[in-house]
Amino acid sequence: MSKKNKKESSGHIAKNKKARHYYELLENLEAGIELRGTEVKSLRAGLVAFRDSYVQFKSGEAWLVGLHIAPYENAGYAQHDPDRDRKLLLHRRQIAAWAAKVDQRGFSVVPVAIYFKDSRVKVEIALGRGKKLHDQRDSIKERDIQRDVARQLAGM
16 A cells, blocks of 8 residues: 655744734634745745735635735746735635624734645634734733743742
C-alpha cells in the first residue's frame, strides 16, 4: 500500500494583532481565498499587511477588502494589483448567515490570520463587535494583571 505524502502545514503567514485590540471577537470561521500566482509567491515570502482590512458581503459573495499583498519581485510583466478586493470561498449558507448578522446587529467581520493548510492559503475570519475606548483600556489592564500574577507565581 502506498501512502500519500501530505505536506505539513507551514503555519501562519501573518496574524492581525490589532483585530483583538479593536474588536471583541465572537465567532471564527476558516475560509479559502481566491488568489493569483504572484500573490501566492508573495505570501510565501510573508509580504502581507492587514492594515484596515475587513470582509464585505456583496450580491451573495464574501469579499476581503483592504488586504495588502506586496508585489512579487521576480514576477516580470505579469504583476498583480496589491490592494485589489479578493473573493473568499465560503458556502452559500455561511455567507447568508454572517451577512444577516452584520446587517441586523451591527457586527463587523475582520480577518484574524492568514496561513497555509495543505498547500492552500486559508484566511481565518471572525465576527466581532467594536470595542469602546474604555473597553480597550480594561483589556490592557486585565492582561497586565495576569502577566504580573504569572511572574509572581513563577518566582515562587
